[in-house]
Amino acid sequence: MTDIADAYSKIVQKRFLFIFLFLVLSSLLSFVNLIIGPIKLSPFEILQSLISPREDTTSIVVWEYRLPWTLMAVLVGGALGLAGLQMQTILNNPLASPYTLGISSGAGFGAALAYVLGIYVIAVPSEFIVPINAFVFSFLTCMLILTIGKIRGFTSETLILGGIAISFMFQSLLALLQYYASEEALQAIVFWLFGSLTKASLLKAQIVAVVLIAVTILLLFRSWKITALRLGEEKAKSLGVDVESLRVEILLYVSILTSVAICFVGVIGFVGLVAPHIARILLGEDQRFLIVGSILCGGLILSAGAVASKTIVPGAIFPIGIITSMLGIPFFLFLVLKGRREIW
Amino acid sequence: MVVVELKEVKFGYNSSDEILKGISFRANPGEITAIVGPNGAGKSTLLKIIAKILKPKSGIVLFDGKNLSKEETTKIVSYLPQENSIPGILTVFEAVLLGRLPHLSWRVKKEDLKIVRNTITELRLEKYAERYTSQLSGGEKQMVLIAQALVREPKVLLLDEPVSNLDMRNQLEILELIKKFTKERKISTIVVLHDLNLAAKYADKIVIISNGKVRACGDAKSVLRPEVLAEVYEVEVNISSSDGNIHVLPLRPLSRSFCSEVC
Ligand SMILES: Nc1ncnc2c1ncn2[C@@H]1O[C@H](COP(=O)(O)OP(=O)(O)OP(=O)(O)O)[C@@H](O)[C@H]1O
Ligand SMILES: [Mg+2]
Numbered sequence: 001m002t003d004i005a006d007a008y009s010k011i012v013q014k015r016f017l018f019i020f021l022f023l024v025l026s027s028l029l030s031f032v033n034l035i036i037g038p039i040k041l042s043p044f045e046i047l048q049s050l051i052s053p054r055e056d057t058t059s060i061v062v063w064e065y066r067l068p069w070t071l072m073a074v075l076v077g078g079a080l081g082l083a084g085l086q087m088q089t090i091l092n093n094p095l096a097s098p099y100t101l102g103i104s105s106g107a108g109f110g111a112a113l114a115y116v117l118g119i120y121v122i123a124v125p126s127e128f129i130v131p132i133n134a135f136v137f138s139f140l141t142c143m144l145i146l147t148i149g150k151i152r153g154f155t156s157e158t159l160i161l162g163g164i165a166i167s168f169m170f171q172s173l174l175a176l177l178q179y180y181a182s183e184e185a186l187q188a189i190v191f192w193l194f195g196s197l198t199k200a201s202l203l204k205a206q207i208v209a210v211v212l213i214a215v216t217i218l219l220l221f222r223s224w225k226i227t228a229l230r231l232g233e234e235k236a237k238s239l240g241v242d243v244e245s246l247r248v249e250i251l252l253y254v255s256i257l258t259s260v261a262i263c264f265v266g267v268i269g270f271v272g273l274v275a276p277h278i279a280r281i282l283l284g285e286d287q288r289f290l291i292v293g294s295i296l297c298g299g300l301i302l303s304a305g306a307v308a309s310k311t312i313v314p315g316a317i318f319p320i321g322i323i324t325s326m327l328g329i330p331f332f333l334f335l336v337l338k339g340r341r342e343i344w
Numbered sequence: 345m346v347v348v349e350l351k352e353v354k355f356g357y358n359s360s361d362e363i364l365k366g367i368s369f370r371a372n373p374g375e376i377t378a379i380v381g382p383n384g385a386g387k388s389t390l391l392k393i394i395a396k397i398l399k400p401k402s403g404i405v406l407f408d409g410k411n412l413s414k415e416e417t418t419k420i421v422s423y424l425p426q427e428n429s430i431p432g433i434l435t436v437f438e439a440v441l442l443g444r445l446p447h448l449s450w451r452v453k454k455e456d457l458k459i460v461r462n463t464i465t466e467l468r469l470e471k472y473a474e475r476y477t478s479q480l481s482g483g484e485k486q487m488v489l490i491a492q493a494l495v496r497e498p499k500v501l502l503l504d505e506p507v508s509n510l511d512m513r514n515q516l517e518i519l520e521l522i523k524k525f526t527k528e529r530k531i532s533t534i535v536v537l538h539d540l541n542l543a544a545k546y547a548d549k550i551v552i553i554s555n556g557k558v559r560a561c562g563d564a565k566s567v568l569r570p571e572v573l574a575e576v577y578e579v580e581v582n583i584s585s586s587d588g589n590i591h592v593l594p595l596r597p598l599s600r601s602f603c604s605e606v607c
Contacts, residue, residue, distance in 0.1 A: 004473040240418030
């Protein structure tokens with residue numbers, strides 16, 4: 001008979017292998033993302049300008065456009081995947097996504113406020129007016145939800161119902177703004193709500209990277225406790241987890257992560273919902289692997305979406321949010337109809 | 345070795361009613377203390393208070409004479425709740441491994457794996473080790489949860505109806521195992537049981553809780569008496585003893601009026 005502890009170690013090794021495969025795939029897809037574009041560049045040229053940037057057009061195209069775009073796809077996808085995973089955990093709901101609690105509506109309203117009224121919260125370079133506004137309002141949404149949780153208790157029902165209420169509030173405010181908006185502002189709002197990587201920059205990618213890495217490390221330190229939380233509130237408590245403070249902590253991390261991710265690129269749907277489920281199927285519920293897996297999976301999906309958005313309509317960039325939703329829906333239906341029961 | 349001592353513990357879920365009206369008893373290391381009493385008597389509530397999941401209104405729970413914080417308590421106490429659902433998202437091995445939560449770091453230590461393996465083997469769960477817990481029967485799930493409680497290597501073990509879903513053989517086997525653990529490792533074990541015969545057989549001390557108070561406390565012989573059980577459970581019982589064991593045979597429920605006359 002095989003030793004059960006060895007069998008477990010084998011499973012763990014298999015999970016490391018999956019993570020490694022995810023990493024390889026992500027790198028490959030990212031490279032494809034660097035190659036594809038309106039200006040034809042060979043892989044060799046791209047590698048050369050990545051290693052030793054010069055003052056020529058190739059380097060400018062790579063460093064100003066291709067690289068930020070590619071990095072943003074991986075990082076924002078990863079952030080949304082991780083945020084979705086943790087939202088599903090704390091709400092104990094497989095349908096939860098980073099946007100379940102109305103963060104996207106808050107961000108959308110903030111962005112619209114900047115486009116329509118030119119109102120901005122803090123004086124910043126013009127490139128950052130819309131993102132900062134979106135960030136402030138999405139973060140405000142989270143604080144509202146935290147307040148509701150403080151008053152009524154951090155049960156998933158309270159949080160979801162509170163999220164729905166806040167989400168409707170910002171949606172109607174957004175509709176009001178759209179009603180009064182000029183034609184150009186309206187177009188800008190709609191475009192923002194679709195989600196797009198076109199405004200990517202290296203600085204923005206760096207900001208997302210810093211936040212993503214910080215949140216990932218903080219969550220990894222708590223990975224066993226989060227896994228225990230998945231056994232149910234009672235059980236987690238009996239194992240010695242302070243359930244309420246863990247929920248608040250995770251909610252805070254998720255809020256910051258989602259706000260930072262969507263403030264630069266707009267509302268990109270379905271990545272945060274689907275990525276954790278794919279990771280869960282391949283890696284199980286052990287959060288040590290699931291956290292990393294959801295990030296890589298989210299990055300993969302959005303990178304694939306980014307490649308598709310450059311190739312579907314030749315010479316134009318198709319909004320990536322539409323693509324991820326269109327790819328996401330059939331996949332999601334497949335999961336619902338075919339998925340293993342014990343996954344959730 | 346940790347002595348658990350309850351002193352005048354009072355508790356109510358809301359301010360108006362009082363479910364526990366001053367409970368005092370002591371559980372010694374190396375002994376099984378059984379808590380029995382009718383449904384709704386407050387047995388589960390009491391265990392949650394000892395595990396520091398609920399805070400008593402007044403009174404105190406002492407471990408070796410000390411009033412420990414919640415964190416210090418979870419280090420030495422292992423608590424198996426009565427609500428024993430376990431979602432099917434983990435394999436049996438992983439679920440049991442989670443019992444070692446306070447010791448787990450990012451890299452699982454060899455020692456943790458060894459303890460988990462030994463406990464699973466001891467509970468004869470090894471053929472299920474790689475299965476998802478959703479693919480187990482109710483009794484098998486219960487065994488997994490007991491394994492989860494045991495791998496923590498607690499000084500104090502709190503079990504809320506640990507054998508309620510198990511067949512005869514498993515009931516005896518689990519209680520034997522708990523008894524062995526308790527004696528060998530000098531654990532203070534407090535276990536809620538509904539089966540008075542099992543309590544009589546395995547417990548060193550029985551605490552009967554009724555109407556929020558300790559109605560009787562002591563060894564099986566002194567506690568399991570017909571008049572006490574008639575008052576607490578409103579049931580007429582026949583009590584006999586053979587080969588040193590006490591047997592409780594319930595005969596018929598008593599009408600409430602009869603009960604108040606007798607008691
Ligand atoms: N969360 C709660 N809020 C309010 N009342 C509660 C709560 N939990 C339990 N109670 C009440 O407290 C009393 C004691 O409950 P407890 O679960 O401790 O009983 P028990 O002795 O374990 O019963 P059983 O043998 O049925 O498990 C019951 O009357 C129950 O209705
Ligand atoms: Mg109970």
